[in-house]
Amino acid sequence: MEFRHLAGFVAVAEELHFGRAAARLNIAQPPLSQQIRQLEHELGVQLFERSTRSVRMTSAGQAMLDPARRVLADLDVATRAALAGGRGETGRVSIGFPGASSHHALPRLTRAVRARHPGIELVLRGQTYSGEALTKVAEGELDLGFVRLPVRRDGVDVRLIEHEQLVAALPAEHRLAGEPEVSLPDLADEPFVTFPGTRGSAVRDALVHACVTAGFNPRIVQEAPDSYTILALVGAGVGVTLTVSSVQHIQAEGMVFRPLAGPARPMSFALAWRRDNPSPALRSVLAVAEEAMPTPP
Incomplete structure (x- = not known):
């Protein structure tokens, strides 16, 4: 078992779609499918139920997900420690995003952060709906969330990034x-x-x-x-x-x-973060976000 197998498993488990998971890992879909088959063969269990229309985790896959995340997180800690000596700025920022509706904004943000602050790790949590993201930001489970306006939550700041209909x-x-x-x-x-x-x-x-x-x-x-x-x-x-x-x-x-006919029905897209979050890495990401995704008129 290699770390790439675990990374591929976690990506498929969170996306429940091999194509989107492969795109997230910047690899082609066939190698990812092969990695999952190799992992299942080595473990002797089926991790996913696949059909032409859907991908679902088996009970074995569900049991493996959290431990696999912890292993990858430990690997990331070691990697960040090595990067810290060479670059000086490290940290982890967790971001919750809904999915397809963030397909423009999220890549712009992640590319800009990696270019400006390669020592900052972005932990991306997909299928995090607006209400979930807001709650997790307020409770400290997420550093940053993509949400829909209006937002009414004490202690949470927001910034508009996109107008939609x-x-x-x-x-x-x-x-x-x-x-x-x-x-x-x-x-x-x-x-x-x-x-x-x-x-x-x-x-x-x-x-x-x-x-x-x-x-x-x-x-x-x-x-x-x-x-x-x-x-x-x-x-x-x-x-x-x-x-x-x-x-x-x-x-x-x-x-x-x-x-739709009639008056426009706006759906404004925004970033949300907890006002008292002390993370320097979050402040760096927010500064980059203002350049990569400026507030529209």
Whole structure:
């Protein structure tokens, strides 16, 4: 067993998608799949259940995840100690991000931090929804979180980094798919697919609020943990959804995006951190973030 095997296992476990995990590790997908197979063969257990549509952890994989994270964390400590002597600035900053909607902002931030402060380790926690991120920042479990505005939490500072809009995603064969824009009341009888209601998803909250404002309660027939799966379900004809404009780079088969008619429905993206967090590394990351992701007008 090599450290790269553990790193590959943790990435797949957190992303539950081999393609995204490979991109996160900056390797191709086939070598990552081979690493996981080698690890499973050496351990003699199956760590993931794979299908053409999904990846799920087995009970063995779930049991291994936290110990694997600790091993990698210990390796990182040793690496940072060596870097400290040569570069002078070290530290660890944990960042919670939602997923597809941060695909522009997060790489800009991580590239800038690594270029400016290579001794700072960024610990990235994916599928951390806005509400979860805010709570974990406030409680000290995360140093920095990508969140949706408005934020009302004592002791937490925020800075706007991006403006977005709510848009509709429809099956390509939907009766409204050919229209230039979609009026929300026309979706009143439609089944909806969206994020889970128990993890603080601001996008789900915005969907429900927009529908209620339009005069109906959305009939949510299925929940999914990330935008990739939600949009795949839309493309499969399971239902429609409202999502943020920043995920329009996802080209799920059988699905189209359409703007919403009427007044704009903004969804502002921001960074959040605890005001009394004493970490010098966090302050360095925040300074780099202001250059890499300046506050828009």
